[in-house]
Amino acid sequence: MAVHARRGQFRHRCARVVHIGYGAVRTFGNKEIQLDLFLDYASNVRLYPKFQKYFRRSNLPLLAIWGKNDPFFIPAGAEAFRKDLPNAQVQFLDTGHFAIETHVVEIASAMQEFLGASGIGHSGDAALQKESGQ
Numbered sequence: 030m031a032v033h034a035r036r037g038q039f040r041h042r043c044a045r046v047v048h049i050g051y052g053a054v055r056t057f058g059n060k061e062i063q064l065d066l067f068l069d070y071a072s073n074v075r076l077y078p079k080f081q082k083y084f085r086r087s088n089l090p091l092l093a094i095w096g097k098n099d100p101f102f103i104p105a106g107a108e109a110f111r112k113d114l115p116n117a118q119v120q121f122l123d124t125g126h127f128a129i130e131t132h133v134v135e136i137a138s139a140m141q142e143f144l145g146a147s148g149i150g151h152s153g154d155a156a157l158q159k160e161s162g163q
Contacts, residue, residue: 081112081113084110084113084114085113085114088114088116089114090116090117090118090143090147090149091110091114091116091117091118092117092118092120092139092140092143093107093110093117093118093119093120094120094121094122094128094136094139094140095107095119095120095121095122095128096121096122096124096125096126096127096128096131097121097122097123097124098123098124098125099124099125099126099128100125100126101126102126104121107119107121118143120139122135122136
């Protein structure tokens with residue numbers, strides 16, 4: 030995979046990420062790793078029915094935070110979680126593929142709120158420690 034083919038992933042509203050991420054792609058051996066990941070995406074698609082079945086059976090809490098301008102994982106992909114998990118929380122940020130790089134504070138905050146509301150996190154840790162006698 031040519032490095033310039035990956036460079037486009039770093040462009041949408043991510044000037045800082047372009048410099049850091051593009052440099053990482055150019056690191057020795059990383060082109061091969063990126064190519065392996067790219068070629069393995071098809072195996073994920075084959076597993077979707079299993080993921081979906083698990084989601085329907087488990088009804089686990091799910092938070093999906095998506096870059097609404099991501100050209101690879103489009104918003105419909107995030108919305109699809111609601112088909113199998115009707116209570117899934119889906120949030121879109123005004124960014125592209127590297128949402129965690131451009132919106133780390135917003136994502137961390139949303140995760141903390143979600144985990145707290147789901148009974149997971151600090152309060153859950155305290156309950157677990159109480160049960161185990163710590």
